[in-house]
Each structure stands twice: as C-alpha cells, then as structure tokens.
Amino acid sequence: MNITVKYLLELKRGYDRREAGEDILVDLNKATMSLLTKRNRTATTRDVIEYILAQPLQFTLGEKKSYSNYGYMLLGYLVNNATGMPYMDFLEKNFFRGLDVELCKTSPYEHRHDRIIQESRLTGLDPLRPMSNRPVAAVYGGYGAIMEECSAAFSHKASASTIAKFAGFHAVSGIGLRKNGCRPGDFEGARTHVESNGDFDFAVVLNTRDFAFD
Template sequence: MKVHAFLATLLLASPLLARPWTEAASGRKIEAEYVSADAQSVTLSVKGGKTFKIELARLSAEDKAFVRQKLSAVRATPAAKATRIEDRFEDIQIKAAGDISVSGEAHPALGSVDDAVRAFMAEKGIGAVTFALSKDGKLLHDRAFGWADADLKTPLQPGVKMRVASMTKPVVMAAIKTLFDAGKLKPEDIAFKVLDLGQYKESKGCDERWQKVTVQHLLDHKGGWDRDVSGDFTSDREIPEMFRVKTEDQTPEHVMRYGLTKRLDFDPGERYAYCNYGYILLVRIIEKVSGQKFMDYLHATVCKEAKTLSFSLSSTDARDRQSGETWYCYAPEYPRKTVPLPFRTEARDGAGILACTAADYCRFLESYSVIGNARRPGGRYRGAFSGSHPGVSAICSQREDGINYAIICNRREGSKSEWNEELRKAVDAALAKVAADMK
C-alpha cells in the first residue's frame, strides 16, 4: 500500500507522546509517535505498536524540521552510538589483538598485514574475519581470524563462507557481460522491455522514463534512482503490505514490482547515483534472458571460468543457511541463531546476497575485473570494491602489481560503512611495506 493511501485509512487515537504528521501533497494528517529517522525517512508508531516508515520528501516542512531537530539531538548525545538498533555488541570482549585466534596458510612476508587485521578486530570488537591474497593467478595467503561461534570459543578455520554484501555487484556485472559476449543481450536494451514489466499492474501509470532505462544504465548506477533523494526502497517495509505477504516471504520480484510505483529521481543516464535496485533488476534480466536461476547460470559461466565453487546465496535466517557459512554479529542474531531482520535479505539478491570464501573471491578477481570484464592474460588491473550489510564489512582490491586481496568481517558499525575504508587504509599501509617481497 502506498504511503498516502496508508495515511488516509489510519483513523487511530493518539498514542502517548504522539504528534500530528502531515503529508505535504495531500494535506492528510495522522497522529503518531516518532521512533527514529535517517537522512531519507522517518519511522513512526501508532496506537497498538504498529510502526511504519515514511520518506521525508513526502512530509511537510514543519515535520522535516522536527526530524532534523531529533537527528541533531542524537548526534549530540555521546551515548547514541551504543544504542543503535542494528548493532549491539556489549558481550564481545577482545582484550588484545594477541588474543585473537588465527589459522590457515600464510605467506611469510605478510605477518605485518595479519597484525593489522587483528589490531582492527580488537579495536572494533569483530569476532570473525577471513582474509585471502593472490598474485598472478596463485593464491599466496588464506587466513581465518577469530572464532566460529558467538561464544568466542571455537577458532575460525579457512574455507568458511561469509556474505560479501555489495561485493556481489562485480559478480553480477561479470554475469551480465557473459550475456553480452554471447549475443543474447545488448547494453542498449531497454530493461522495461527485456523484463516485460508491462504485464504487472504496478506498471500502469508508472513513470514514463522507465522506457528509457537501459541495461548499461543499470550497470553504471545511472538508471534514475537516487537513494539520497528517495531512499533505498529495496528494503522498504511497505513491500509486504502492498503484496500482502509476510516479511520473510518477500521475493526479488516483489521488490522489482514495488519499484514500478516509484518515480525516478532523474532522467536515465543523466548522472551517477549508487543504486541497489538496479542490481536486483540485473539479476532478473539474467534469469529472464538465460532461462536459468541466477545461481545456476552463475555457476555455469562466471564460477566455472574462475573456479569459484563456494559461491552461493546467503539466507536471512541462520537456520536456512548452507553448510559452511559462518555467523554474523549484529542484533538480533548475536548471540541468537535466527535473524528476524526488518527486511528479507533474499529479496535483495543482486544488491548483496552472495556468500563465498575469501580465497574464492580472490580467484574471481584473478579472472574478472571489479567492473566485471574478463581479464586478459598478463594484463594489469587496478580497482577496489567494498560491501556493507547488517553484520558484514567487506573489501577487495586489484592492484597493478598483480596482487589481489579480499577481506570479509562479520560485523559493521551500526548502519554505516566507514569501517571499510578504515580497514582498507590499515591493510594497504601494511602491504605497501612488503608488497615487493610477494612472490
């Protein structure tokens, strides 16, 4: 159900501490209590405890000012960082970097790089990390740091799979480009037509600019959606309500169809704006054009070429994950076994659901660039990518000296991704001193 319809049908008494909220376009009002907010949306609660999210762009100027005041108050409160909903780690106690278990095949020159990883884990309270490094087609370093359980009792071993979050996207790019190479798809093909989106009722009256969004626009994050303007609606809580399904029953198709109801924020191709939605569409295109499930096609093409047998889809609920995938450290999974996220990880597949070993991600980087192009024998490539998801911080790098590395952590800082660059800086600084010794 769209926000304006939802507001129109909610005729509820005011809860304690409620205030009136006004939809700018229609003037409709609702009495609701402020729960939380970010730069794009505000979460409200009505009587009975039901919560819902509204994009700030839809609200009155007075409401926006109220939210800004609330956000400013949170930023000014020293304790705010410790009370984030997404990540709580009060029980993780790592006294020193030297207390962190480490195992696996090590290159003798990389001791200082391992030390940098362990120091980062100790500083941030990260329970599990995998780190692999390769050069010129050969895996030189395959390490596991920390523990295989939330009780921090069992040492983690190499070969464990971890979710790579947005580092899924280079793999999706590579899969799309195999369809280009096979002549089954062209960069200029219109996504709306390839996916036959006109068959869905949500397409009736949709933004006419949809008819201009090409496959290349989706690859380049130029499709027309800007999460800094309209929010990242791939995890919008309105989706289950619109399709009358439980959160755990959401599918990528639900997300795709929901996007048809959203207006584009700019003309396709006009500019760059990082977009998870575009990569969910790209996986639908892979399945539509190939006639195969995404993972089946991936294993028959990209994984076969790169010899990455561990690539699989992760699951929201820990009980549904494949054997060999590790735990993720965020509330409410930590220290529980289930993961009742407010959105369905599986419904955001192309945006960040792949899991694999760090070694296999390095093997992928040996075969493909971070923009999905097949690497030429003897060619030198330079690029980097990162991923952030509840419970995941991940980075990878391709260097001109032939070194590739992938590092995956089972925690991130709240809903932020700053740790990725902090970790990259620490690892690159340590690696710069020993890279010449890598043979």
C-alpha cells in the same frame, strides 16, 4: 525512455536511494504491505519491481551514476527471464566457474551449522513474517531484507580467498576483465575489501560491520 542493460551496469538507472529516502531491498516489509495479499505472503522480486515502478524516478535515465541495490535486483530479474535460468545458476555457469560462492539464506535455522557466525548489534522485524511484529537479529532478516529475493544485489557468501581468486580474472570495480582497482563493501554481518594492484590480488572479509559505526 526505456531502461537498458547498459544503464543498469553503469549505475545510471534513474533511481537514487538517498533522494528517494529509502532502499526498498532492506525494507521489504514496505513492499509486502503494498500487496493486496499482504496477510498471506511476503514480497517477491517481481513485487518489489512493481512497487518501484509506481514511484517517480529521481533523475533521467543515463544522466548520472547512483548506486542502488534495487538496480542490481532488476538486472538479475532481467537475466532470469531472458535466459530462463535462475540468476545464481547463470553466475555459476558464466562467471564463478567452480568458485565456492553460496546464496546466503535469511532464516536463522539455515545457519545452525555455520562455521563462521555473522554478528550485528541490531535487531528488527522479521521480513519472513511481516504481520507478526516478531524481532529477529539483523543478520537473519532484521535489517529488512529477504536474502533469497535479493540474490542479484547482496546475498552471495564467499571466503576472502574465493573473492581474491575471482578478482584474478574480473574487474573488482566496474565491468570487464581484471584491472587495477579496489572495492569496499558492507552489509549486516559482513564487511569486505577487495583489491587488484599490479600482479597481486587480495581480499579481506570480516564477520561484522558494527565497528564502522563507532
């Protein structure tokens, strides 16, 4: 059975990160270590896809829903190859349309002039230098992700007002045009909530998710 775009959009892509025991997008060092060239470069989007393709599915495609960051990465890779456009450019042209959405970068040196600093109590190994055993803050890759390779999953940066404006035209949960609903989300250095209710759209964005574990 072949995976379809419909399966990817509906979260019925056969991969369950809980049953698999891993979320490969926040453990890119594992994919890097599977490469024959692991001492020379980090894993790319294509490398991660090939790594997962070598693993068994957790359920039959289309059988049930299961959220996974990997599925969104696969969708972004498909869009990139089908359109010939970088995924971020595709979103800006067809969905963002002037909204101030950026691709968040991994390296701490890219954040020296950030107006708002992301915070986390955690550290981890630097995924940009997988052979170095160098610890970095979780918000700068220590959580295991290379943000530039995960642009279709969780690497977008926007203000609460921008997210609320987006919700004014698009469903905040699922696919399609605006409708009542809400969607929470979190990642290292961020926690968000966006909601559409009646004729009102709002979003809240925090610069940490640490309190969620307290």
